Amino acid sequence: MSTAASLSAQNTADTTLNPQLLRIAVVISVGSLMSILDTTIVNVAISALAKSFGTSLAVIQWVSTGYMLALATVIPLTGWAADRFGTKRLYLVSIALFVIGSALCGTAWSAGSLILFRVVQGLPAGITILTHAAGSQRIGRVMGIMGVPMLLGPILGPILGGFLVDDLSWRWIFFVNLPVGVLAIIAAVRNLEADTPKPHHRLDWKGLLLLSSGLAIFVYGLAEMASGRGIGSAKTLAGVGLGFALLLGFVRHAWRREEALIDVALFTRRTVAASAITNFLFGSVFSSLSLLMPLYVQIVRGQPALQAGLLLAVQGVGAMITMPISGKLADKIGAGKIVL
Numbered sequence: 001m002s003t004a005a006s007l008s009a010q011n012t013a014d015t016t017l018n019p020q021l022l023r024i025a026v027v028i029s030v031g032s033l034m035s036i037l038d039t040t041i042v043n044v045a046i047s048a049l050a051k052s053f054g055t056s057l058a059v060i061q062w063v064s065t066g067y068m069l070a071l072a073t074v075i076p077l078t079g080w081a082a083d084r085f086g087t088k089r090l091y092l093v094s095i096a097l098f099v100i101g102s103a104l105c106g107t108a109w110s111a112g113s114l115i116l117f118r119v120v121q122g123l124p125a126g127i128t129i130l131t132h133a134a135g136s137q138r139i140g141r142v143m144g145i146m147g148v149p150m151l152l153g154p155i156l157g158p159i160l161g162g163f164l165v166d167d168l169s170w171r172w173i174f175f176v177n178l179p180v181g182v183l184a185i186i187a188a189v190r191n192l193e194a195d196t197p198k199p200h201h202r203l204d205w206k207g208l209l210l211l212s213s214g215l216a217i218f219v220y221g222l223a224e225m226a227s228g229r230g231i232g233s234a235k236t237l238a239g240v241g242l243g244f245a246l247l248l249g250f251v252r253h254a255w256r257r258e259e260a261l262i263d264v265a266l267f268t269r270r271t272v273a274a275s276a277i278t279n280f281l282f283g284s285v286f287s288s289l290s291l292l293m294p295l296y297v298q299i300v301r302g303q304p305a306l307q308a309g310l311l312l313a314v315q316g317v318g319a320m321i322t323m324p325i326s327g328k329l330a331d332k333i334g335a336g337k338i339v340l
Contacts, residue, residue: 023191030184031095034177036153038102038121039067041161043290044309045170047298052170053111057295058223062115064291069219070122073212076261080203088192092185097123099181106174121174154316158294162309207261210250218243289315 042064050060081090101121108114164172221239225231254260267273294308 027184027187027191028091030180030187031091031098033153034095034098034180034184035071037157037160038174038177039064040154040157040290040312041164041173042067042118044158044161044294044298044305044312045165045173046291047295048165048170048305049111049114053114055111059111061291062223063111063118065219065223066115067118067122068287069216070119072215073208074123076211077203077208080201083198084203086195086197088188088194089197091192092188094123095181095184095188097121099178099185102174102177102181106171151316151320154319155313156316158309158312158316159306160309162304162306165305201259204254204257204259204261207250207253207257210246210253211261214243214246214250216243218247286315 046057046060046063049063050057053060078090085093098121101117101123104117105114105121108117160176161173164170164176217239221236221241221243224233224239225236231237250261251264254262254264267276290312293311294305297303297308297311298305
């Protein structure tokens, strides 16, 4: 009886979020909130950026696309980097780079420099660090805490961006990250425990090169098509064709390598493949609306940036209302029916 009680108490302790872990979750959430905010806050400023630099929307949209491409390229590296350098060090470096990138974006002198600095800003990704700290038994509760910035970001980002663009300057949508980033670094130094790096495999440099270059070139080809050159233009065909070939090369390489950057064999499982396809389709639609709606409101309807931000914030409010409901329904009737 005492053994059973001891095991029960141990299991309860293992699945409970202790104060230290809660502090870690809050610290990482601040970093995640900055990252998500900057995904949405810039969308309402695209029109103002195009006017400020005297460039076309086809060029300035790379301010958003470059950020997302950098983020997508870095995410597969976080597991290896956390083992190689330690989670605390990785998080501090990521936030520091984000703050530096934000400062550079705010001082950009041309569209090209802003796009480059946005790529630098897209590097931080902290969610893998939190899963390491939480452990598998508590990851569900911790991800619940991490859901807070996922809800607040799409609401606060467009509103804050619209206010800053209309009443101050587009540069402040980047400068606003500086004090928050400094506070996040101070909180991380005080609350995140230093861990010992435990590298267990070498980085897949070939896979990283194939994946990152393939994504960038493929998206460039799509951007050329969207800019009005058409699907038959040389730049479109070259970009899409070469990018697709590099991505196929990555899949072939990852399939044969034991410690590949991404375990592509996972996508042979129906549930994993279906989830990936669903997320891709949802992300495509959501990102398109988040970029096109502010442009429509500001350019076609002549409304200020704040009005566009308020319109985008409604999406975040809807997500905030439906996420708790969908989570409970998924447990009862299955996630597949909820998606449909």
